[in-house]
Every structure is written in C-alpha cells, then in structure tokens.
Amino acid sequence: MKSLDLAARRFVTAAEKLDFTSPWTLEEWMCRSDVVPNQELLLVRANMEAGRSHPFHTHPTREEIIYVLSGRAEQWCGREHRILGPGEMLLIPKGEVHGTYNPFRERLVFLAILSPANAPEPGIVDVSAQEPWASLRRNFPPCS
Numbered sequence: 001m002k003s004l005d006l007a008a009r010r011f012v013t014a015a016e017k018l019d020f021t022s023p024w025t026l027e028e029w030m031c032r033s034d035v036v037p038n039q040e041l042l043l044v045r046a047n048m049e050a051g052r053s054h055p056f057h058t059h060p061t062r063e064e065i066i067y068v069l070s071g072r073a074e075q076w077c078g079r080e081h082r083i084l085g086p087g088e089m090l091l092i093p094k095g096e097v098h099g100t101y102n103p104f105r106e107r108l109v110f111l112a113i114l115s116p117a118n119a120p121e122p123g124i125v126d127v128s129a130q131e132p133w134a135s136l137r138r139n140f141p142p143c144s
Helices: 003-008
Strands: 018-021 026-031 042-048 053-058 063-070 073-077 080-084 089-092 098-101 108-115
Touching: 042 053, 063 073, 063 098, 073 089, 080 089
Parallel strands: none
Antiparallel strands: 018 026, 026 042, 042 108, 053 098, 063 089, 063 108, 073 080, 073 098
16 A cells, blocks of 8 residues: 555555454554554444453553444443443443453454554553552452
8 A cells, every 4th residue: 555545545445444452352443643643532443252361451642442343342441341232332431441352252353543543652651460459359250
C-alpha cells in the first residue's frame, strides 16, 4: 500500500485490516495509523477463545469501550464485574484497572474502541500480578 493510498483511505475491507496474534486474542485492527489516517480513535475486533483472558491491566492515557459482538465476557472494571453478552458494553475511564475473561465454552468476540489514538506511553500497564488484582478472581473459573 502506498502512503498516498493510506492518507486517503476511509473505508477498510476485511482484506485490508491488520491481524495480530497477542498473548490474549487474535486482534483484527480496523482503525489505527497504519490502516487509516485516524486522529483520535483506535478500533480493534478481538477474538478470545474459551478459557483465555486479557488479565487485569490499565491504560493510563486512554479511555476504552468494550462492546460484545458474540459470546460472553466476564468483564471487570475495578473490583466490579458483570457478565456481558452480545449488544452490551462497558465504558472504562482513563487509568481504570480492568480485565476481560472468557471462562465460557464459546469464543468471545468484542470490539475495543480506545481514545486518543496518539496518547503518550505507556499505552498499557499489566497489574495482574499485583494485589488486589492477583487474587481477586480466586473463586472464579481459571483462565489463562
């Protein structure tokens, strides 16, 4: 793709998205600076297999929306959690500790929308080994 093409791109097809396998999910990036000339938003579709998780972490410089497309999420925001299903979402304030867990049998697919796109580092901070986060899920089904 030429840089001129990227500078003018507004539509993104399935063939043009960027796939990345993270430790937690298959990430399908639709909106970030190497896909479109975004200014404020990031958008990724995450595919989390059964028994997997994105353990407790924070985005010190970004707020985030998690929107469930299919499956179910054991979604945490601070010390509160809910089971989210298709069509349900969570707003995560900047700097709030959160985690997404899939202790269920089906794949979880969700959108993560983050802003601002060009926030200062660190973009993400893992706190899953720190208390109280390390033991908060002690009585819940394990997820890796």
